[in-house]
Amino acid sequence: MISRQWRGLARSESEAAYEEHLRTDTFPAIQRIEGFVDATILKRPVATGVEFLIVTRWKTMDAIAKFAGDDPEIAVVPGNVREMMLEYDAKVRHYEVVEV
Numbered sequence: 001m002i003s004r005q006w007r008g009l010a011r012s013e014s015e016a017a018y019e020e021h022l023r024t025d026t027f028p029a030i031q032r033i034e035g036f037v038d039a040t041i042l043k044r045p046v047a048t049g050v051e052f053l054i055v056t057r058w059k060t061m062d063a064i065a066k067f068a069g070d071d072p073e074i075a076v077v078p079g080n081v082r083e084m085m086l087e088y089d090a091k092v093r094h095y096e097v098v099e100v
Contacts, residue, residue: 001037001097004056004064006075008088015043015050018084022054025078030056035063049086057097064094 010018022041030036037057044051058064064072073091082088 002058002061002064003095003097004058004072004092005095006054006089006092008052008054008077008081009046009048009086010050010052010084011086012045012049014084018052018081019043021081021084030067033063033066035059035066061094068092 008018019041022039027039030039035058037059039054039056042053042055061072068074068076072094075089075092077085077088077090
């Protein structure tokens with residue numbers, strides 16, 4: 001299993017809108033992709049806004065490519081989300097999930 005992790009720093013006033021975007025746009029779309037396992041929203045307040053860490057789990061890199069495209073390392077950040085962010089990772093990180 002592969003964990004895909006992306007970090008973004010949202011404007012404080014965009015916190016709720018970003019969470020809504022994930023729940024109504026992003027997550028429903030990726031749930032339809034064969035090989036998607038689950039997703040988690042992690043967040044914490046910081047001095048300049050709200051830091052989000054979005055963690056999705058997938059069965060294979062091929063499944064991730066169905067979401068991310070030819071270069072799965074490049075983050076998928078729609079224009080409306082870019083406007084909500086003060087900064088964000090242009091590239092994602094992938095980790096092999098090692099079960100304990």
